[in-house]
Structures are given as structure tokens and as C-alpha cells.
Amino acid sequence: MSFDVVPPEAIESGRATDAYFERTETTLEFAGKNPRVVAEVTADQFPTGEFELLAGVKDAAHLLEGLPIDVDAMPEGSLFDGGPVLRIEGDYRDFARYETSLLGFLSHASGVATAALEARRAAPDSQVLSFGARHVHPSIAAMVERSALVGGLDGFSHLAAGDVIGREAGGTMPHALLICFGRGNQEAAWRAYDDAVDESVPRVALCDTYSDEKDEVLRAIDELGDDLDSVRLDTTGSRRGDFRHIVREIRWELDARDRRDVDIFLSGGLGPTELRNLRDVADGFGVGSHVSNADPVDFALDIVEVEGEPAAKRGKLSGKKDVYRTRDGGHHVGLAARPGPTDGTSLLDPLIRDGELVRTFSIEDAADRALDDAERVGFRERAE
Numbered sequence: 001m002s003f004d005v006v007p008p009e010a011i012e013s014g015r016a017t018d019a020y021f022e023r024t025e026t027t028l029e030f031a032g033k034n035p036r037v038v039a040e041v042t043a044d045q046f047p048t049g050e051f052e053l054l055a056g057v058k059d060a061a062h063l064l065e066g067l068p069i070d071v072d073a074m075p076e077g078s079l080f081d082g083g084p085v086l087r088i089e090g091d092y093r094d095f096a097r098y099e100t101s102l103l104g105f106l107s108h109a110s111g112v113a114t115a116a117l118e119a120r121r122a123a124p125d126s127q128v129l130s131f132g133a134r135h136v137h138p139s140i141a142a143m144v145e146r147s148a149l150v151g152g153l154d155g156f157s158h159l160a161a162g163d164v165i166g167r168e169a170g171g172t173m174p175h176a177l178l179i180c181f182g183r184g185n186q187e188a189a190w191r192a193y194d195d196a197v198d199e200s201v202p203r204v205a206l207c208d209t210y211s212d213e214k215d216e217v218l219r220a221i222d223e224l225g226d227d228l229d230s231v232r233l234d235t236t237g238s239r240r241g242d243f244r245h246i247v248r249e250i251r252w253e254l255d256a257r258d259r260r261d262v263d264i265f266l267s268g269g270l271g272p273t274e275l276r277n278l279r280d281v282a283d284g285f286g287v288g289s290h291v292s293n294a295d296p297v298d299f300a301l302d303i304v305e306v307e308g309e310p311a312a313k314r315g316k317l318s319g320k321k322d323v324y325r326t327r328d329g330g331h332h333v334g335l336a337a338r339p340g341p342t343d344g345t346s347l348l349d350p351l352i353r354d355g356e357l358v359r360t361f362s363i364e365d366a367a368d369r370a371l372d373d374a375e376r377v378g379f380r381e382r383a384e
Ligand SMILES: O=P(O)(O)OC[C@H]1O[C@H](OP(=O)(O)OP(=O)(O)O)[C@H](O)[C@@H]1O
Pocket: 131, 132, 134, 135, 173, 174, 175, 176, 234, 267, 268, 269, 270, 286, 287, 288, 289, 290
């Protein structure tokens, strides 16, 4: 038995492709054709006013590294809206079969990163963690957690993803732990956690398993005293009623007992709307499905130039293009051979030159760029 997972070697070798690319290679070779082309990855041809966040560039770079081609791309963490986010120049047969994986890397990661940015901007001053790895195939957990960080989230829960991206996972405690100790024995569970888990781990007591949130929170502060850092309320939807009122009440009761130091952390079906509604009464949030289940961006790769001449299928714009950010946050698309807007900065930078990677990657830099660029372009979350 093995998992139904396409192995990394198949992606690197180009086997992870659609069959029609293999047949295209066969046909072009048979016909003695291998034209020099420019091909561009775009979501929209013209700007639409709706920005999305680019992620997945590191994996795209690894995919294309070593091929005898030149690649330019927007930096990871850039907001895009119309025109190319990545451009390839080379002999078509040298990269044709990589289209499938290239688009997959960019589309999925950008969708997740955009959703994370929506959550980030909905609660800019709160701690927001990615909790949604459980909703997706485990083979893409590192992509989800990395993209969540690119979108500005503060952390994530998946251990193995942390190993891949070089960051430590965080988290609290599940209801399963409380249930293992039995109803009425929540104190024993919180106490055992406090005694057992490494000191570096914040003491966050889950306080909604069997009884009322207020009751469990007061019992948690009685049991753990100064050891208690936070309480987590994951109140299930069927019991939630007015969640904001519940949270305000918990804050009141903590403050009344001089426990302003105890933070309130919320989770369970939260998205940007809920975060905006709760951000002034809670200290942090765990966001799952809104981020992990985001729709992929609908990227396409299209040939736009053949042997130096403009060429494109119907519906696509021919010619090698560039994209620019103007001082007022505008996003402009133009032919690369023509001058851009006078106050515009080109967003496409070299990524690969004749197969050699000419860029380094930093999650921190990408997240900083995303937050700055979101402010500049006035990024708004997509309609639900
Ligand atoms: O709801 P989402 O935004 O997608 O976030 C993920 C959810 O997964 C966990 O709950 P779950 O009920 O699976 O586990 P738990 O009972 O151990 O908290 C966590 O507590 C969140 O509520």
C-alpha cells in the first residue's frame, strides 16, 4: 500500500503533467518545430479592481530551475490584478510539460494566501493562527501553512509543515483531551497538561467542552492560577447564540477577578466577518476553513509571442508585457517594449536566467510586502 500522492520526483521530472503536453512534445519533435516563445501566467487580462495575493513562487522557481529558459516573476507577497505575474522566455518544448505543475503551484498557494490576507486585514492587531490543515490533503499542508504566513498570519498548527518550512507549529488543546479525562474532570485535564507539556508552550485552557464557557473559564483560573495564559472558546455553532456577548462576558468576569493577563482566544468557523465583529473583545483567533479551503486562483499560461512576433489565442492579449504599480496604488499592464507609466515601478523581476535561480526567498519579506502592498492598493476581501 502507498498513498495516492504524486511524488516530488514526478513533479521535478515533468511527469506531473497533462497528457496533451506529452503529445504536443511528440508532435512538435516529429514536425521538427521548437519555436522561441514568450509565455505569460495571468489570471485576468485587464485590471479588474479586485486584487489577489501571489504565493507559490518558491515552488514554481524550484520546478523551472535548471531548464534552459529565462523567467521573470512578481515577488512573492505582491498583490496582482490583470496582466502577467510570471513570464517565461525560451524554446517551447523545453518547458511545455511543466505548465500543469507551474499553474498548480501558483494557483493553489495564491488562493490560500489571499484568504489569509483577508483574515489578517480583518483583525490586524490580533494574533491569528492557521488551524485548517485538517481540512485538506496532508500532502499539501506545508503549502497551506506557508501561504498562510505569506498572507500575514502569525502562525499555524501543523507539525510536519513546520519541519518543511522551518518554523515551529503552535496550538492549544483539543476537546479530545478533555473528554479523555471525563465529564466533570476538566480541572484534571488542564492540570495534567500544565504538568506534562514543555514550559515553553503557552498554557491555553479549552473552556467549552461540557459546560458553560463562564463556568469553565472560572474553574480554569482557579485550577491553574498564574500558570494560565489564555482560554480558548471554540463554542460549537448550535450553542453559540450571541458569541460576541459570551466573549464580552468572559472578559468581564476575568477582569473582575483581576485576571486581565488572561487572553481570550477564539476558534471554530471563523472568517473575516466574524474576526471584524470580535477583534475588539478577543485577543486571538484560530482560522481554519476560510484559509485552508480557499478557491485556487484561476491562472492560465499562454503563449503571447512566437519568434519575436506577437501571437495569442482569442481572448488573450498578444505581445510580451510588463505590469506596473503606480504611486496611487494603480496596477497597469503594458507592452514591455513601450515605456510604462511615468510614476510606475515594474513588478516583474528576474527569477531564472538560463536555468539559474537568481532570487532568494523569505517568508518574512513576502508577508511584509503583502501587508504594505495591500495598504497601497486598498485590498478588499472578495465577496463571500
Ligand atoms: O472551524 P475552522 O475555522 O475550520 O477551524 C478548525 C477547527 O478545527 C478544530 O475544531 P475540531 O472540532 O475539529 O477539533 P476540537 O474539537 O479538538 O477543537 C479547531 O478547534 C477549529 O474549531
